[in-house]
Amino acid sequence: MSDKHDNYDESIQYEGPAGGWGSLKGMGKVFARELSTPAVAETLMRQNKAGGYMCSSCAWGKPAHPYPFEFCENGAKATIWDLTRDRCTPEFFAEHTVTELLDWADYDLEMQGRLTEPLRYDPASDKYVACRWDEAFTGIARELNALAPKSVVFYASGKASLEASYLYALFARLYGNNNLPDSSNMCHETTSVGLKKVTGSPVGTCILEDFEHCDAIFYFGQNPGTNSPRFLHGLKSAVERGCRIVVFNPVREQGLVRFINPQNPAQMLTGHATELAHMYLQVKPGGDIAALMGLCKRVLVADDAAQAAGGPRVLDAAFIEQHTKGFEAFVAKARATGWDEIERASGLTRADLEAAADVYVESERVIGVYGMGLTQHVHGSQAIGMLVNLLLMRGNIGREGAGISPVRGHSNVQGQRTVGISEKPELVPLDRLAEMFDFEPPREKGLTTVDACEGIRDGSVQGFVSLGGNFVRAIPDRDVMEPAWRQQALTVYIATKLNRSHLVHGRVSYLLPCLARPEEDMQQSGPQSVSIEDSFSHIHGSIGKRKPASEHLLSEPAIVAGMAKATLAANPKLQWDAWIADYSRIRDLIAETYPEQFHDFNQRMFQPGGFYRGNAAHERIWKTDSGKAEFTDPSVLSSLGVGEAPGRYHLITLRSNDQFNTTIYGHSDRLRGLEGSREIVLINPAEMERAGLEEGDVVSLVGDAGDDVQREVNGLTVVAFNLPDGCLGGYYPEMNPLVPLWYHDQASKTPASKGVPVRIRRTEP
Numbered sequence: 001m002s003d004k005h006d007n008y009d010e011s012i013q014y015e016g017p018a019g020g021w022g023s024l025k026g027m028g029k030v031f032a033r034e035l036s037t038p039a040v041a042e043t044l045m046r047q048n049k050a051g052g053y054m055c056s057s058c059a060w061g062k063p064a065h066p067y068p069f070e071f072c073e074n075g076a077k078a079t080i081w082d083l084t085r086d087r088c089t090p091e092f093f094a095e096h097t098v099t100e101l102l103d104w105a106d107y108d109l110e111m112q113g114r115l116t117e118p119l120r121y122d123p124a125s126d127k128y129v130a131c132r133w134d135e136a137f138t139g140i141a142r143e144l145n146a147l148a149p150k151s152v153v154f155y156a157s158g159k160a161s162l163e164a165s166y167l168y169a170l171f172a173r174l175y176g177n178n179n180l181p182d183s184s185n186m187c188h189e190t191t192s193v194g195l196k197k198v199t200g201s202p203v204g205t206c207i208l209e210d211f212e213h214c215d216a217i218f219y220f221g222q223n224p225g226t227n228s229p230r231f232l233h234g235l236k237s238a239v240e241r242g243c244r245i246v247v248f249n250p251v252r253e254q255g256l257v258r259f260i261n262p263q264n265p266a267q268m269l270t271g272h273a274t275e276l277a278h279m280y281l282q283v284k285p286g287g288d289i290a291a292l293m294g295l296c297k298r299v300l301v302a303d304d305a306a307q308a309a310g311g312p313r314v315l316d317a318a319f320i321e322q323h324t325k326g327f328e329a330f331v332a333k334a335r336a337t338g339w340d341e342i343e344r345a346s347g348l349t350r351a352d353l354e355a356a357a358d359v360y361v362e363s364e365r366v367i368g369v370y371g372m373g374l375t376q377h378v379h380g381s382q383a384i385g386m387l388v389n390l391l392l393m394r395g396n397i398g399r400e401g402a403g404i405s406p407v408r409g410h411s412n413v414q415g416q417r418t419v420g421i422s423e424k425p426e427l428v429p430l431d432r433l434a435e436m437f438d439f440e441p442p443r444e445k446g447l448t449t450v451d452a453c454e455g456i457r458d459g460s461v462q463g464f465v466s467l468g469g470n471f472v473r474a475i476p477d478r479d480v481m482e483p484a485w486r487q488q489a490l491t492v493y494i495a496t497k498l499n500r501s502h503l504v505h506g507r508v509s510y511l512l513p514c515l516a517r518p519e520e521d522m523q524q525s526g527p528q529s530v531s532i533e534d535s536f537s538h539i540h541g542s543i544g545k546r547k548p549a550s551e552h553l554l555s556e557p558a559i560v561a562g563m564a565k566a567t568l569a570a571n572p573k574l575q576w577d578a579w580i581a582d583y584s585r586i587r588d589l590i591a592e593t594y595p596e597q598f599h600d601f602n603q604r605m606f607q608p609g610g611f612y613r614g615n616a617a618h619e620r621i622w623k624t625d626s627g628k629a630e631f632t633d634p635s636v637l638s639s640l641g642v643g644e645a646p647g648r649y650h651l652i653t654l655r656s657n658d659q660f661n662t663t664i665y666g667h668s669d670r671l672r673g674l675e676g677s678r679e680i681v682l683i684n685p686a687e688m689e690r691a692g693l694e695e696g697d698v699v700s701l702v703g704d705a706g707d708d709v710q711r712e713v714n715g716l717t718v719v720a721f722n723l724p725d726g727c728l729g730g731y732y733p734e735m736n737p738l739v740p741l742w743y744h745d746q747a748s749k750t751p752a753s754k755g756v757p758v759r760i761r762r763t764e765p
């Protein structure tokens with residue numbers, strides 16, 4: 001049982017080209033057409049293997065001993081999406097004005113294929129027109145130099161490599177600000193702030209191998225079947241060893257209930273599946289703080305009983321004494337919190353919570369896993385604090401088979417933060433940068449995503465440079481933000497494919513097409529490799545071998561360097577051309593800036609399984625204010641920012657398994673049994689009846705956050721779905737106009753996209 005190579009489950013594992021790839025063929029014409037090409041096949045075979053190509057989909061770990069096919073359905077889709085043969089050329093833009101394209105769906109925009117040439121927005125014709133790279137760089141430099149540095153934002157979506165990201169952050173600081181928000185600001189910033197506050201580490205403490213040793217996994221608000229499918233191998237092996245998984249999620253996500261074959265629906269019916277979740281608790285949205293409080297209460301009671309009986313303690317008293325702070329206050333709070341309050345806020349019963357707590361107490365080694373279900377709430381940081389409380393009670397951080405494991409999103413989002421893309425200057429070794437590059441780095445706090453949006457709204461932000469992503473589509477309050485967005489002086493989009501953000505441009509706008517990660521990146525010294533960091537703080541080299549989509553593409557590092565060189569005064573310490581000629585020199589800079597983590601970077605980057613850059617909390621070194629791991633005493637029992645009221649629902653914005661964030665691959669959500677449309681609202685049958693609705697009714701959702709902004713999304717078909725009372729489900733990004741910009745995690749400003757207060761408005765027939 002222990003050798004995972006012998007017992008891998010065909011239910012998610014590709015058996016071979018015929019089986020796995022064949023099943024992808026049913027998924028739509030792009031995938032079917034591209035799958036048959038040798039280029040795609042070759043790339044998939046090298047995906048996530050040492051010396052190969054690191055998937056650009058999720059950030060899940062890449063094992064030292066990979067499967068023959070170390071990719072999942074969604075990873076394959078991401079690769080194929082990049083390697084499409086479709087091209088979005090200047091001729092396409094000559095045929096369509098930007099205003100016309102604003103009516104196109106996200107799906108149709110990206111379906112035009114890869115961008116091929118640098119483009120400049122031409123206001124006279126309202127079209128993007130081709131330009132030369134040097135024109136683009138000098139044009140951008142002219143605008144940047146006319147703007148106040150504090151008024152420009154340098155956003156990054158978590159895909160670009162460590163090499164590109166390091167140069168990008170350096171460019172922003174040399175230009176004069178720390179305005180470096182990342183997609184992480186809409187995602188795991190709650191972790192970067194909330195987890196750091198209590199453990200001292202802004203990232204998870206587990207490594208991939210911990211999942212081979214844990215006895216229980218407490219699993220909060222993350223959906224591996226859709227968002228990190230390779231994790232399912234680890235979960236399945238764990239269950240087969242006897243590990244118990246206790247899930248907290250308002251939605252019964254099939255990927256966590258049973259191991260099913262995402263490629264073969266027929267197999268679902270034959271029952272050839274592993275039961276994954278030992279318990280599946282459909283907590284209310286935002287109910288996790290209360291649920292965790294219930295678990296902790298029960299652990300305390302069990303410890304009381306053990307002490308009374310003279311048996312071994314349930315709490316790890318020695319650990320608590322030596323390593324933690326705040327335990328007494330936390331215990332007082334837990335004991336004082338009543339079960340009735342806990343049941344009300346969590347939507348779960350005392351009996352279920354006690355049974356779950358018993359699993360915790362019976363398990364020697366426990367991992368806490370979480371995702372957007374915890375982070376995207378107004379009190380998300382407190383929910384993370386509560387999960388850490390639970391783990392600390394039995395010393396479950398900083399030993400084998402135990403720890404806390406936030407599952408990160410974009411493939412290099414964690415790494416971008418590691419190498420300096422951060423609006424928080426205290427997290428960046430500015431003194432070292434000052435010395436290395438002979439300049440005075442800005443020390444003032446930069447803008448988060450929410451701050452940047454506020455700045456765009458009030459006009460204080462005038463320029464927006466975007467290293468990937470689809471910011472306008474991903475942010476809250478889209479209907480308010482789009483008009484404000486157009487008032488900017490400059491927008492620069494570095495992208496692989498056309499998306500909505502590119503059409504909501506500033507007065508001057510450039511759309512700069514870049515290489516995708518699977519493509520060969522040829523520079524003066526030869527083909528280059530890049531590197532990324534996974535969810536477990538392991539760094540992996542990645543080599544692209546495919547022929548670039550167009551001869552006019554530049555790499556992301558080269559585009560960043562091109563803009564920087566054109567914008568900044570010459571400085572002998574800034575060797576942009578030499579760095580681009582040979583990326584190993586950029587890695588030398590990273591190693592010099594972060595020697596403890598990145599020493600011998602070039603030598604280590606292709607180590608199988610990646611090299612570990614370390615994590616203090618994993619070693620029980622707590623880089624918190626107190627120098628200890630901190631118990632926290634939550635101020636609320638629900639993570640929701642707006643309470644319950646008659647007629648009010650809390651909307652969860654969901655991802656389907658046929659999308660990667662704002663990139664919509666298709667209109668299927670197969671793992672939830674939903675097909676054909678994304679313009680739907682999910683509601684449970686009892687709530688449907690109470691609201692006088694029937695399946696198939698078309699309704700609007702309107703904002704109910706209590707401010708005076710009108711928020712609505714129309715034309716949604718009602719679909720009955722298994723959800724707790726009082727909540728609704730809908731898709732991200734379609735629902736984003738309903739999320740108020742001010743509705744975010746209190747500590748980190750991560751938008752609270754999982755508990756959005758709305759009402760249902762019936763559409764008059």
Ligand SMILES: Nc1nc2c(c(=O)[nH]1)N[C@H]1C(S)=C(S)[C@@H](COP(=O)(O)OP(=O)(O)OC[C@H]3O[C@@H](n4cnc5c(=O)[nH]c(N)nc54)[C@H](O)[C@@H]3O)O[C@H]1N2
Nearest residue numbers: 221222223227248251285286371372373409410659660661
């Ligand atoms: N195929 C694919 N892969 C992806 C992505 C993608 O869009 N498509 N996106 C990538 C990115 S950037 C990210 S950040 C990750 C996101 O991956 P996840 O963290 O899994 O994010 P979501 O799918 O948004 O939501 C996770 C789960 O939270 C549950 N949930 C909602 N509210 C609550 C709550 O209050 N409490 C609890 N306990 N659960 C709740 C939802 O039902 C859902 O199952 O995936 C990455 N991987």
Ligand SMILES: Nc1nc2c(c(=O)[nH]1)N[C@H]1C(S)=C(S)[C@@H](COP(=O)(O)OP(=O)(O)OC[C@H]3O[C@@H](n4cnc5c(=O)[nH]c(N)nc54)[C@H](O)[C@@H]3O)O[C@H]1N2
Nearest residue numbers: 157183187468469470474494495497499653661662732753
């Ligand atoms: N309501 C709601 N809102 C959310 C969320 C939610 O759950 N609910 N989730 C949030 C989360 S977790 C995140 S991370 C954000 C995502 O926000 P972003 O990261 O900004 O958005 P993406 O959809 O990932 O960006 C897709 C675009 O990136 C470009 N792209 C793709 N590959 C590359 C590449 O290799 N290089 C470059 N330069 N460009 C590339 C393509 O043009 C593509 O259109 O959205 C957030 N918004």
Ligand SMILES: [Mo]
Nearest residue numbers: 183187409410
């Ligand atoms: Mo994310």
